[in-house]
Amino acid sequence: MTTFKNRLLGGLALSTALAVGTALPATAEVELTMFYPIAVGGPLTTVVDGMVADFEEEHPDIKINAIYSGNYDDTRVRALAALNAGEPAQLSVLFSIDVFELLEQDVIVSFDELVETEEDQEWLDSFYPGLMANGVVDGETWGIPFQRSTIVLYWNKDAFEEAGLDPETPPANWDEMVEMGKALTKEDGSQWGVMVPSTGYAYWMFQAFALQNGVELMNSEGTETYFDDPAAVEALEYWVSLSQDHGVMPSGTIEWGTLRQNFLDGQAAMMWHTTGNLTAVRNDAPFDFGVSLLPANERYGSPTGGGNFYIFKDASEEEQKAAFTFIKWMTAPERAATWSMDTGYMGVTPAAYETDVLQKYAEAFPQAAVARDQLEYSAAELSTYEGGRVRQALENAVQAALTGAATPAEALAGAQATAERLLRPYR
């Protein structure tokens, strides 16, 4: 009887010890919730989930709930709603250009505050400056580049060959794009020379034209815009002339969402699109295609785009530290390289492009390195206070010009007047 009792007690003690043993790390665990968007095609949620699982394996004390929340707008709404409702949200991937809005809502912390060691500082300095431009305000870093893209020119080599052009040479400047476009455009509308999307992100595409014509559309404080600058007007006139004067682009607006399909179907011999589509085009294109820098006029140019990591102010110090660790891990060279290969988004640091895997990949698939080469000429994406309304004003102006409802000069003057009115209180 005694032995049985002892055994029973011993067993109880043991099981309690086991239970405590397994429960302890669970209570010491930091749990983080992250919202993230996906704005291009392809099964990217599995890629993110895989990375998160790898991270949790290496850091058993940190648990990450990564929640896919739609496109950039949906994700911003979701994250801000969670914060307002007091639900847990410690970090998120949000639009890089949302930084002014997030600052104004006073919900994010600067990464400079979280830097402790020299190694942290080195990491913070390791990113391409072109990609940091949208995340730095008043000398402090608020966003860390993650799913970052830029606009590149995709061209159909088979179509070039058929039109008697050199399939290895894309247009280097605006005039060449028109010349080649004329050779590529077929009378019956079954193939157009070039297509530039003008729904959803028309302001982004317009920014590329403007940069190529040598003009920035805003100041870095986000309080001034220069939409009616003569060089900007000229840039829009060129865009409009592609359809109205030269007939190398369909008239009206071109849908962002279906353009990739137009290109894959051979209906657009050249397209301007985000590098985020690269892997999807590579997987589906039945023909040989090339990727190059956007053509230049005064200079080469393309805005960057995409999502940054942000850490929220409401999180406890411990959670912010854990989030910092996670972001550092996600942007380490090897991970950035894998991410870039899986998606087409850019490797965010020079070190990512120096990893073996990405170098080998770029050797076999040189298109993958074009976005990096263009970084040298890239500028911050249009980002101001009252960003939603300012971008919408520019978007409307571009669409009005493209559909012939207003001349480029009138349309841009209208957008500038709207932006002036909206931004005056912030100066």
Added chain:
Amino acid sequence: MPRLKSSTLYGWLLFAPAGVMLTLFAFTPTVATFWQSFFSRGTARRPSRFIGFDNYEGMIADPVFWQVAKNSLWYALGTIPTSIAIALLMALWVNSKLPARTLVRMAYFTPTILPMIAAANIWLFFYSPDIGLLDQIGRALGLGGHNWLGDPSTALLAIIITTIWKEAGFFMIFYLAALQTIPPELKDAATIEGASRWTWFWRVVFPLLMPTTLFVLVNAMINSVKLIDHLFILTKGGPNNASKLLLYYVYETAFSYFDQPYAATLTVVILVTLGLLAIVQVRGLDKRIHYR
């Protein structure tokens, strides 16, 4: 006396579930929206303050609001009568004796089952210039391609057509159900009287369908304000606001521009307009409807 009390209590208890629900989910938000429309847009740096009717003045001066209101009116005028007429025609057609009747009924009803977002994604490729179904048919008939969604003069029309396609099948179900309740004796009587099919429809069937028509009309009107899911996929309100509808503008104002008070102002205007229309419909039409 105690008996009366208990019955009063009983009454209140019966009322309570609906009362609580409506107060929580309908009246409180309505009043809160109304209240919020008198405040300025607040941020952490510049807190919100009471500004009276400034938001309403701003709205009257806002050219986008007027364009969007005009679009919504055209959208309502385009979708409501057409989808009701088509629904009635389809119901009459599938109510008659025809081969594979169930199959045809199902085909008509399919658009209703599809989520609007899925339907819009299908239509996006229908409308896609040159490669889209519409332009492929057009080419077979010798017509040139057209950029349906990218041209301000056709974008709203394209949105209207998608909506009609989506809604007509749904309304058809109501008409079909109503048609089957019409007693066959009436048809026999009309035949004996020698009434033509035309007279039969206008003098007998149509009046008997009036209660259904009112119901469908109210629903169609609500949907013409409420149904905006496809805008997100098809045009995002573009080009240059040509296809932007009121509720979409409210969403954009609240969640892209973070201007909740202005969104509240727009919502109040929608609420008042819809309320007035509902009164007119029910008051005006109810008298002329024959209920059995």
